[in-house]
Amino acid sequence: MAIGKLIVLTGPSGVGKGTLLRSLLQRHPELYFSVSVTTRPPRPSETNGQHYYFVSRAEFDRMVLNNELLEWAEFAGNCYGTPRRPVEENIRQGRWVVLEIELEGARQIRQNFPEAFQIFILPPSLLELEYRLRSRGHDSEESIARRLERAKSEIPAAHEFDIQVVNDDIEKALERIEEALFTPVGV
Numbered sequence: 001m002a003i004g005k006l007i008v009l010t011g012p013s014g015v016g017k018g019t020l021l022r023s024l025l026q027r028h029p030e031l032y033f034s035v036s037v038t039t040r041p042p043r044p045s046e047t048n049g050q051h052y053y054f055v056s057r058a059e060f061d062r063m064v065l066n067n068e069l070l071e072w073a074e075f076a077g078n079c080y081g082t083p084r085r086p087v088e089e090n091i092r093q094g095r096w097v098v099l100e101i102e103l104e105g106a107r108q109i110r111q112n113f114p115e116a117f118q119i120f121i122l123p124p125s126l127l128e129l130e131y132r133l134r135s136r137g138h139d140s141e142e143s144i145a146r147r148l149e150r151a152k153s154e155i156p157a158a159h160e161f162d163i164q165v166v167n168d169d170i171e172k173a174l175e176r177i178e179e180a181l182f183t184p185v186g187v
């Protein structure tokens, strides 16, 4: 049976990963989105089990100790991780599995799954990134500042990835991702 593949989508917070992913999943319902666990409290728009599994720090630590996470990292004061079992099962069944994760987690995946296809989403500028974080209206000033600081250290790592996509015009960014994922090798 065909073995599926792993696709990693990374980029600074606020760059538009979630927005791009939503469209990608709508256009390609055969893709399987891996729902992460996090200790971050849910935002009003988020549903447990759909956007994240929201867990306590004790539960997160238990999952780490039991080796239930494929990768995990701390980000802006909270922990985030990828549950191992659903990813491994879906890949075994031949599906393409998409992880939307930050840089440290993407590096762990690269170590353990060198065949994963890794995409880095870049903002048109830092100023635009700040604008997007603010206009999204989810985060406190402190959280925005932490995300921007983290972005400054993440962006220089873009070259480590298979492709870099600037999310300026959303439709163009999507087409670039689709082209990279769905163009047969050798074409």
Ligand SMILES: Nc1nc2c(ncn2[C@@H]2O[C@H](COP(=O)(O)OP(=O)(O)O)[C@@H](O)[C@H]2O)c(=O)[nH]1
Pocket: 011, 012, 013, 014, 017, 018, 036, 037, 040, 071, 072, 073, 075, 080, 081, 082, 100, 101, 102, 103, 104, 105, 106
């Ligand atoms: N390493 C890792 N990072 C994750 C995971 N899930 C989400 N993230 C990343 O954690 C960061 C913060 O996510 P979140 O609090 O939802 O904020 P947002 O991405 O700015 O909306 C983002 O860069 C996510 O891509 C995960 O399972 N593992």
Ligand SMILES: Nc1ncnc2c1ncn2[C@@H]1O[C@H](COP(=O)(O)OP(=O)(O)O)[C@@H](O)[C@H]1O
Pocket: 011, 012, 013, 014, 015, 016, 017, 018, 019, 020, 132, 133, 135, 136, 167, 168, 169, 170
């Ligand atoms: N190409 C784009 N142009 C303008 N705004 C965008 C674009 N892509 C996303 N956004 C907006 O930027 C904000 C952050 O996007 P989001 O998908 O939440 O980012 P991330 O998941 O990377 O943190 C949202 O308000 C979203 O509507």
